[in-house]
Amino acid sequence: MDQHISRQFNADLEELKTQLLEMGGLVEQQTINAVKAITTPDSDLAERVLVTEEEVDARELKLDENCTLVLARRQPAASDLRMVLSVARITRDLERMGDEAHKVAKMAIHLNEHGEAPRGYVELRHIGTIVHQMVISALDAFARFDVDLAISVAQEDKKVDQEYKSAMRELATYMMEDPRSISRVLNIIWALRALERIGDHAANIAEHVIYLVKGLDVRHQSLQEMERQVKEQ
């Protein structure tokens, strides 16, 4: 009987992992599609991102419900409890990433309706590529319990923050030179901002992976501090 319960419990945990990775795959697609919708440009693709956002939301609710059920029925402890809590936390970050991809897709539609921005596409494509890879790596780190990969995602996030800041400076200068472009450039600025937020959430996921594997809560730490703690453990 005990063995049966434990087998069932492991199946529950595996199911949570699978559902999380499926949701992650969907959000990863949303990210890349939203960027493509601007750079191609492709309004149909943008519309598809808007519609798919509802599926992301539905998956969040389902996963959260399943986590609560596992907590209530199985009363997990130690590393099993960490797994359930990590899935719940990562779910929330994925949902937020979906929200941000939704914002990018909306900007794609604005840009198609009100005219392309004269600048910012190079930066958008560049930051979009880094952030998309961060999302993939963060999910991989979770799937493989890979702490080194998780740390590399946190490192990439610093790079994104730098690129984002330099793009902002450049676009502010451009708007001063060509004030008629302001509302169109603002659309690109909002899209860049949303991508930078997706990067933040990927870095959050990386932190949850470190918590899951090492039992360390490394939130709000500098990169150096995080690396030191993980190495020492």
Place this chain on the structure above:
Amino acid sequence: MDQHISRQFNADLEELKTQLLEMGGLVEQQTINAVKAITTPDSDLAERVLVTEEEVDARELKLDENCTLVLARRQPAASDLRMVLSVARITRDLERMGDEAHKVAKMAIHLNEHGEAPRGYVELRHIGTIVHQMVISALDAFARFDVDLAISVAQEDKKVDQEYKSAMRELATYMMEDPRSISRVLNIIWALRALERIGDHAANIAEHVIYLVKGLDVRHQSLQEMERQVKEQ
């Protein structure tokens, strides 16, 4: 013995509630101080918001740890489990609100260093007042299990979204008229955006309160749908 455990358990839950409300009080102060730092203007106050942000972060980690301990030791079920999960979720929203208040404070410092923006202060004060009240009401709704108050917070959030959009339109127009003001106006825009996000998180807290009291997950629902579900239950 059982009675002792149950008493201890109730004390644990009360302690979580108290800690959450303390963290909430701190974040509420951060919100109002960050807005004041811009509107007064007062750079010292802005610096104090930046420093206090570390305490907000520390409280998040502590509260999360305590929630995990209660889950591991007490293995709560039903409404007790909902309480622990709600505290964990609200904690995360409070930490994000703290982050956004930190962004507003940074903009206060930028505006003091690089010159005031010629517009946007009226909007900032106005939206700041609504959002600050939302934070207070969301925490009150949690403290008193008050679903009606929670719904009113969600209603206020719609108002903030409208005010925010109209302020954005106005400021974009202003930048076109006076391009030299662009970088200063952008600082106000970032501050407004951060306030709008604080409003979103207050609305999230309201949703967690509805989950806590009614057991209903009303995320991603329209206001009408939320009100209908709550009434029917």
